[in-house]
Amino acid sequence: MDERPIDGTRSYYSKGAIFFHWTIAALIIANLAIGFLHEGFSPALRGTAMGFHKSTGILVIVLTLGRIAWRITHKPPPLPVTARSWEKGLAHAVHWLLYALMLALPVTGWLMTSAGKRKYALDFYGLFPIPYLPVAQNEGAAHTYADRHELLGWIALALLVLHLGGAAKHYFMDRDRTVQRILPWLRDRSAA
Ligand code: HEM
Numbered sequence: 001m002d003e004r005p006i007d008g009t010r011s012y013y014s015k016g017a018i019f020f021h022w023t024i025a026a027l028i029i030a031n032l033a034i035g036f037l038h039e040g041f042s043p044a045l046r047g048t049a050m051g052f053h054k055s056t057g058i059l060v061i062v063l064t065l066g067r068i069a070w071r072i073t074h075k076p077p078p079l080p081v082t083a084r085s086w087e088k089g090l091a092h093a094v095h096w097l098l099y100a101l102m103l104a105l106p107v108t109g110w111l112m113t114s115a116g117k118r119k120y121a122l123d124f125y126g127l128f129p130i131p132y133l134p135v136a137q138n139e140g141a142a143h144t145y146a147d148r149h150e151l152l153g154w155i156a157l158a159l160l161v162l163h164l165g166g167a168a169k170h171y172f173m174d175r176d177r178t179v180q181r182i183l184p185w186l187r188d189r190s191a192a
Contacts, residue, residue, distance in 0.1 A: 011177065012184045014074050020067035021182055024102065027056050027063070028156065031106075035153055047120070054113060055125045057106035064102040071099075077181055098159065105152040111135060112145035 013021070034053045038046050079088050113122060114132040116139075122130045135141065170178035175189045 011077050012181045013076060014070075016070050017067075017074060017076065018182060018184075020063060020070060024060060024063050024067065027060050028102070028105075029160070031056050031060070032153060032157055032160070036157075051120070051123075052125070054109065054122060054130075057109050058124060058130055061103060061106050061110075064099065067102075068099055080176055080178065082176070101152060101156060101159070105149065105156055108145050108149040108152060112142050112149055115142040115145055117142075 012018075031053055034049050038049050038053070041049055079091060083091070110133055115135050115137055118132065118137065122132060124130050167179050170176055171186075171189060177188065180186050180188065
């Protein structure tokens with residue numbers, strides 16, 4: 001599984017990067033589902049689900065900051081030799097845009113909740129209070145943040161679909177080892 005090329009570089013991500021990737025992915029998928037579906041829940045379930053949604057969003061901010069620190073201090077494995085230089089540049093730019101989205105999406109939710117009526121307690125899974133962001137309570141501003149939160153939610157959903165489509169293409173059609181870089185336990189489907 002290690003398959004280190006002769007120069008000693010790894011062909012898969014470090015354990016820390018794999019942990020951050022899959023933990024944050026699961027939390028974001030859960031929050032997208034709750035965010036888009038909560039209006040159909042019963043009032044009691046909606047209250048619990050939205051409390052979980054807010055706590056999970058704050059957890060995503062903390063984990064994303066940890067992930068960025070990890071990314072800066074741990075070099076990712078090199079892209080396949082077949083990747084052209086513009087493809088490498090694009091992959092790099094998209095990865096940093098995704099980090100920005102992973103922060104901007106929960107921060108707009110936090111801003112919306114802080115600028116809104118503050119009807120419900122804001123706490124971290126009921127364990128301790130989360131402070132409101134220092135913005136004035138203002139219905140107009142809360143609506144603006146809500147619109148941005150929703151727009152970023154749709155962008156995240158679209159990128160998630162593209163991301164999964166790209167992974168499926170690498171695994172089933174190109175049969176290269178791109179997916180195994182982040183899922184080293186996955187069976188090798190390479191044609192060679
Ligand atoms: C990874 C983090 C997050 C994701 C993926 C996410 C996603 C979403 C989505 C897709 C919606 C539905 C938007 C709509 O259709 O109007 C939503 C609603 C909402 N989000 Fe988030 N969110 C995140 C973090 C947060 C945080 C940190 C807070 C607050 C502390 C928050 C507060 C809210 C609230 C209050 C709503 C309901 C708005 C309404 O019904 O009017 N979100 N979220």
